[in-house]
Amino acid sequence: MTAVIHAKERKSFTNSSRRKARKQGQIPAVIYGKKQENKAILVSESELLKILREQGRNAMLNIQLDGENHQALLYELQHDPMKNTIIHADFYVVDMDDEVDIEVPIVLIGEAKGVREGGVLQQTTHEVEVRAKPAYIPSAIEVDVTNLEIDDTIHVQDIQTDGQFKILDEPETVVATILPPENEDLDTADEQKSEEKEDGAVEE
Known part of the structure; x- marks a missing residue:
């Protein structure tokens, strides 16, 4: 409108x-x-x-x-x-018949499965550059993260455009990812330290 x-x-x-x-x-x-x-x-x-x-x-x-x-x-x-x-x-x-390049915000929708399991949703890209005719420029691009599990990532190339506009950012650009719970990171670090101590004891 x-x-x-x-x-x-x-x-x-x-x-x-x-x-x-x-x-x-x-x-x-x-x-x-x-x-x-x-x-x-x-x-x-x-x-x-x-x-x-x-x-x-x-x-x-x-x-x-x-x-x-x-x-x-x-x-x-x-x-x-x-x-x-x-x-x-x-x-x-x-000119309504000419394409233009413009920045469009990215909005994440849905509750990620990984978040329900304790992970943390991190959005690293908040807007992308889009090329489209003026009538087809979206006010925002919605990205559904519902099915994302821990360690899953959405890239620019995963965004559906329906052919009405083209995203100019690099396809491999990370949009969002689900990070593991902080306590899981700590547990992993503790396990690594324990393994290092055990390895050292064996060498002695």
Whole structure:
């Protein structure tokens, strides 16, 4: 579903004008693309936050600017590290028939069998780069870990894409694994130490 976000051209670029815009609930931004010249704009902070909350970062956007509609994706967000607020946004105008490369988050679903047996689920890859036409960009990629047992691993090559998008990361990249219980690691270490002591005693 395409989300509408209203924008207006930004004509002042001073620090004071940016601060004033943010106080008024506007976020300084830029819109650009292959066939779209770079243009500084202001967008509604409340509209953008609602879209991020309800549809995610990869939502298709209809940016309404100067009476024209621009199909775009949110390309980059800049945050204030102290206030955790958005201070700038980049929007990339897309052609719906052209593929684009974009980062997509990975969400693990299900309770792994190995976790029920005491193992620990470790997710090492939280997002992957995807190539797809804008209409087929997923908001997130769900990976079912229900059948994972202790020491099992899921790689990028194990993710099903249904042919609608292609994952560009290396196929061998580890997404998630089930680590053995910590006490099991300790038991194994103790066994190894005992064996080493026994071997030493035999040699003497």
